[in-house]
Amino acid sequence: MRLIVTHEQPDFDALASLALAKLLFPGAVATIQGALSKQLRAFLTLYRDELDLVPANSVDLAGVRELIVVDTADPSRIEPFDALLGKVPVTLYDHHPTPEGAIVAARGISERIGATATLLTRELHATAVPIPPPVATLALLGIHEDTGNLTYDSCSPDDYRAAAHLLASGANLGLVRRFAHDHLGADQLAFRDALLQHARTGEVAGRLVVSAAFTYPEYVPAVSGLVNDLLDLYAADAAVVAVAMDRSTLVFARSNERFDSAAALAEAVGGGGHAGAAFGKSQLPPEEALERVLAALTRHAAPPVTARELMSSPVKSVRQSDSVANVVEKLLLFGHNGMPVTDDAGRVVGVVSRRDLDRALRHGLGASRVSGFMSREVVSAPPHATLPQLEALVLKHNIGRIPIVDRGELVGIVTRTDLIGARHRRPHDDRAATLLERLPDSAERALASAAALAGDAALYLVGGTVRDLLLGAGIKDLDLVVEGSAARLGAHLQRELGGTLSAHVEFGTATLTLPSGLQLDLATAREETYSHPGALPEVTPSSIRKDMARRDFTINAMALRLNPPPAVLFDPYSGEEDLAARQLRALHPLSFVEDPTRVLRGARLAGRLGFQFEAATAAWAREALTPEVLANVSHARSRAELELTFAEGRVAPALAVLAELGALEAIFGLTGAGARFDALELAGRLDALRQEGEVPDAAYLLALLVGANPEEAERHVEAFNWPRRHLQARAKLLSVLLREPRADGRRGGAVRDEELEALDAPARWLLRAAEPELAGRLQRLEQQPPPRRLRGSDVVALGLLPGPAVGKVLDEVAQARADGRVSHFAEELDLARRLVAEERGDDLE
CATH class of the missing domain: 3.10.580.10 (CBS-domain)
Incomplete structure (x- = not known):
């Protein structure tokens, strides 16, 4: 399973990041650990079912195949799940400064903005994944909490954009007001009195700082906001409080842009957080801990504007x-x-x-x-x-x-x-450098090594990696193009970074998989020519400009130059404008004629991002879907692209694009004419189920076959060399779906358990999508061992001769089992005994 975790004692941003990550990674399991604030507990009480979190102690670490960490990069704050680090691939989303000994992640995004909820909201928006109102409310809470209601200096334009998107998604401002502002209890009021009594002002690096160090007799939760209030109360540039309670000295720091609180606490007591808000624990006495933090603040003060x-x-x-x-x-x-x-x-x-x-x-x-x-x-x-x-x-x-x-x-x-x-001075806008800063630290280090090892050869980050960085989405792999030998650069990188290298010298490509799981796809800059429509391209080394010209869509034809420095964004076909317009635009009219499988890749990309084919591009695609052009593309290539589509998190949007372009019929011979079921509707229902579980890819193929008439389904399976078991599964499934409903209108009651057990896993998932009322029975059958059921031999043993009457009794018993009137073999046998007696005309008295 995929497991999503966050730091112990989570705040609203951490909880929101868990919920948003579940949307981004369908089927993943999320958990929290550590104490929760009163407000957080109250929110979970209201929305426990919507968030669907599992207890930390119920997670089987042996069953985790990928770890997704949100809102922290500190391994000590995710215990006991830190035991998975180095054993499974790690994806990280975090907005905090990177701590010493940070979690090494191959995927995700790390960016210094107001909230981690912003990073995930931005990616969900970029990929057109809808955010349900309860999750949108939680995410807006997280952003408000971590940005001081969008006023902290760490707040960015993306935080405001994310807040606007969440509001448009149905976030409830009334709930945000209710949970974003704690009402102080008697214990917090008493703590505030002690805090004000011990507060002192002084200068650090020529700036006003308010501080307090004292011992408090009991632990009081949710006091960080009181420390923040000191900034406003004293009009100070920073506030530092060290208080001994609960057998530790808790250190809180808040500051404006003139200090880096997180760096100061990390140096002084090993804490962490944001530049404007940080927390740490220490075993030092409060006075000594405060002295250390104030001394560290002098070294982490921004140079004053004079x-x-x-x-x-x-x-x-x-x-x-x-x-x-x-x-x-x-x-x-x-x-x-x-x-x-x-x-x-x-x-x-x-x-x-x-x-x-x-x-x-x-x-x-x-x-x-x-x-x-x-x-x-x-x-x-x-x-x-x-x-x-x-x-x-x-x-x-x-x-x-x-x-x-x-x-x-x-x-x-x-x-x-x-x-x-x-x-109102804006920071220097170094666009390329800003984009590169979004990469996880492990990816940044890998690119730095690649740039250094490239020597005199120009090196570029290209394609989907640049596209996703511009969208603000987490990176998956790194695509690199070098104006030189990719295999040679890959070998140099392997010697320096380790990992597994696979080189294809004849194609000018190499793939290096690092120990962290990060994959670097390297290619020599090249140009392509096609001997005839649909042919595989002939490749020759060339320049980055020629390499961009061979790309499928403008949004994939962008590059970030890494070597020679400085980093520069290269966008020769205005791909960034098409990203803003949320559209796919081909580079030239013959793009799909040269390679018709670009239609399939484009549909997959459009579905993933929620984009549309630009009008001229859609026309070019339709014009290329002719028998003459498609005859040059092997069915194996088309099937491979369809299989990649089935592996997407959401398949229905891509299939809808293919249907709208006419590609399902032109390429795969699937018109849906005369079919009893709508394949796209079934795929949409499977997508909804995939948000909660691991729907097999083959379930989507079965949806297409069920949505086709028998002749089309037979021809498609034969032409594309699918296993014929899919046709058998189709037949079994349709025998259930087309069953005449009972008198009460329920079709499920007319289906025997034996028929459900005969379905393979893809067919069962599709049945859940098509007939939700059968979901409970399917789950029971899958979770329980097969029970002893009444068989024909049992009926014969009761005295009924073999023949149609035996089948009639079995059907009656199966009906009773489906209705819940019998629940185990003894009851089935008892019912069968009465039915046999009735059939024989015996006197039951």
């Missing part, structure tokens, strides 16, 4: 002897509303404003010296003055500009506009 960075220099100024008219002209020339006034030695002696000088002109005083109209109370600041200090001067004196003076010399000026700009 006047030297903000000021304009050299400064436009005027002399005190200049005339009013000349100064006004100068102000107009430079577009300023005021200027500093200096004496002959260059010292600032005043500040003049355009408003005051305009008034002087109206009174005919243009020839007067400007010194008569300047403000002589000069408010200045040194170059090292910080942004908060400059803002305080503007607020206190209600001025619009501050001269910056260094040892009496005017060196610059800071205006109100400069201060506002500093508060």
Whole structure:
């Protein structure tokens, strides 16, 4: 099974991430461990059935084949499931800074944004997976909790976009309000009083920090919010609280953008969290733990923004002897509303404003010296003055500009506009580097090694990996193209990173599977030519531009250059625009003629992402689905693509695209004409079941066969060389599905257990989809050992001669078994005895 876990003592973001990951990984099992807050327990009480979590102590570790970890990368916080690390593949979704000794994951995404729920919501939105309202409500709670109601400095535009998508998915704001804000109990109120009593203020790295260290007699849950309140109460840049309770010293840290709380706690006491909110445990006394954290904060303080960075220099100024008219002209020339006034030695002696000088002109005083109209109370600041200090001067004196003076010399000026700009300054937008930062650490390290080993050869991250990074989805594997030998690069990488290498020199490809499970697919940059429609391509080495030109769709024709640096996003066919438009666009009109299986791959991709074929691309696809073109594609290739479609998390959307394009009929000969069942509807129901269990891929093939008439089904199985057992399963299944219902309208009651037992696993799953009322009986049959049932020989032994009468008794007993009137062999035998007596006309008295 796939197991989804999070950190002990989960918060709403962790719980939401479990629920969202269950949607992303259908059939996976999720569990939580550790103490829960009162609010979290209350939410689980309401939504336990919707979340369907299993107790941690009921998980059989031996049965786990993949581990999915959310909202933490710290192995010590997922005990006892850390025992699986290194034994099964690991997928990780986390938004925290990477701790020392982090979990090594081959797949997933790691990105410094407001909440892990945002990462998963973004991927679900990108892949068009609907989020049920209860899960959307929980996810919105998680985002609000971890971002301080979308106000923390760690909050990103993606957090706001995720919140909007969750609201559109039916999140209940009333429940968000109810659970996002704790109502303080008597124990928390008492703790707050103690916290305020011990709170002290001081400076760390020139910034205001409020701190407290004390011992509390009992453990009080959910007090981290009280620590956060200290920031607002004292208008501080950071708050650190070390409190001894429950046999440990618990350390809480909160900060704005001027400190990295998580890094400070990790250094001081081994804690973790976000840059603005962190927690740790220690066995140190509270006073010593606090001292260590405050010392670490000095080393993890962001450099202050100073006047030297903000000021304009050299400064436009005027002399005190200049005339009013000349100064006004100068102000107009430079577009300023005021200027500093200096004496002959260059010292600032005043500040003049355009408003005051305009008034002087109206009174005919243009020839007067400007010194008569300047403000002589000069408010200045040194170059090292910080942004908060400059803002305080503007607020206190209600001025619009501050001269910056260094040892009496005017060196610059800071205006109100400069201060506002500093508060709204956006970080440098290095798009390619930002995308690469979304990769799990193990993937980042692998790419760094590949770039270093590529030497003079250009190296690119390409295709689906770049597409998924742009969508904000977790990566599965790494696709790399090198303008050189892929096999040689793969061999160098294997020597450095280990793993298993498989090289195909004739095709210019190599695959390296690392010990972590991460797979690197390497290819030499190449171009392709087709000798005739549908033929396999002839490949020759080439450039990245030619390599992109051979791709199927624009969204797969993008690359991130890794070597030589810096990283650059290469998008020659505007694939990013098509991602935004949620559409698939082929690179040229003959794309599907050259390779008709691109229709199948495109349908699979469109179904997975919830995209549409762009209008011209859809027309090109339909035009290629002719017998002349398709004759050049082997049935084996088409079947292989269909099998990959059946393995998708959601199959029905891809089949719907194939049906809409006419590919189900043109390629597979399946029209559905005259069939009693709709194959697409059955596939949709199987998709719903796949969210909860491991539906066999063959169940979808059976859905197509049941949705076809007998002749079509026979021809399809024969042409595509499927095992004929699928036709036998179809016949058995239809014998159940087409059974005439009983008088009460229930078809299931007319079906004998023996008929259900005769169905293979794919047929049973399809029967669950087609006849939900039989799901309980199927589950009972699968979970219990086969019971002793009445047989014909038993009826004969009761005195009835072999013949139709025996079958009649067996049918009556089977009907009673289906109705629940008999539940075991003794009751069946007793009923059969009475039926035999009736048949023989015996006197039952």
